[in-house]
Amino acid sequence: MSYTTLISANELAKHLDQPDWVIFDCRFSLADAGLGTKAYRQGHLPGARYADLNKDLSSQALSHTGRHPLPDFAVLAKKLGDWGVSNRSQVVVYDDAGGAFAGRLWWLLRTMGHQDVAVLDVGIQQWQKQNLPMTTHLPKVTPAQFRCYLDAKQWVSATEVENGLASRTITLIDARTPERYAGLQEPIDPVAGHVPKAINRPFQLNLDNNGLFLPAEDLKKQFQRLTESRKPEQVVHMCGSGVTACHNLLAMEIAGLSGSRLYAGSWSKWITNKNRAVAKSV
Incomplete structure (x- = not known):
């Protein structure tokens, strides 16, 4: 059996000794880039490698790229091989933020043609709790x-x-918090607000009070209502820098709504061009 969306802590524990399973610790803090590495060194799942959002899962940020541009995929493929990942591997990724950062590696691997990758539901907290x-x-x-x-x-x-919104052929979903979407707060990027016509769905809404992903049927109903039952291929996800948007992509995949896409540059890329419109909620 392969895992392509989520895996529970108990199920992962049964496979720790299997050589074709590879685990990645993706813990990270936008406020302190070294915090994830420090946490990994203080304790991690047995066999887990550490994948750094800035160093491994993104290219170097430049003035025109946004904060977390997509990595050089040839370089990442080489790193994956060095980490022991083959095309036959079952990969499991986790963090301590409900999948907010692990989802990035989940999406990258799938984009690179590797389907057997799953996020540890809840993350390291569930592992430790048990x-x-x-x-x-x-x-x-x-x-x-x-x-x-x-x-x-x-x-x-x-x-x-821009073209998809102008022609009304896409629904753009912004995974940031309501305060950042509305332009009331912006702790990271130099411009506050959102892309005009974007719909706000904070990625945290994919989780229940215990940090578990909602049941597939609940997620399906919510996303279909949000997108007015548009085809998944017409749905594009964004956030601040193309990271937490992957959480909504994962949620739609869990819901059986495969085919939505990522605006990888997201808000931090959008605002590098002063000619692009910015909206704020009143």
Whole structure:
């Protein structure tokens, strides 16, 4: 059996010793870029590698790119092989933020043609709550060969977003908090507000009070209502920098609504062009 969306802590624990399973710790803090590495060193799941959002899962940010531009996929494929990931591997990714950062690697792997990747539901908190093993030891890795089968249709550009909104052929969903979407708060980017005609759905709405993803049927009803039952292929997701938007992509996949896409540059890329319109909620 392969896992392509979510996996529970108990189920993952049964597979810790299987050589074709590879685990990634994706913990990160936008406020302190070194915090994830520090947390990993203090304790992580047995065998887990650490994937850094800035260093591994993004290219270097430039003035025209936004904060977390997509990585060089050839470089990432080489890293995955060095980490022991092959095209036969079952990959599991986790963080301590409900999948907000792990979802980025989930999406990247799928975009590279690797379907057998799942997010640990709730994340490391659930693992610790169930008193499952932790370690400070770095994993012994046997390098493998990972072949990338990139599907560049999985993401769209700012121009495609503009054209799609103008022609009313896409629904754009913004995963940021309501305060940031409305332009009432902006703790990260230099301009506050949102893309005109974008709909706000904070990624946190995908989770219940315990941090678990909502049942598939609930997610399906919510997204269909939000998008007015448009085809998933007509749905584009964004956030601040193309990271937490992947959480909504994952939620739609769980719901059986496959085919939505990512505006990878997201808000931080949108505002690099002063000619692009900015909206605020009153």
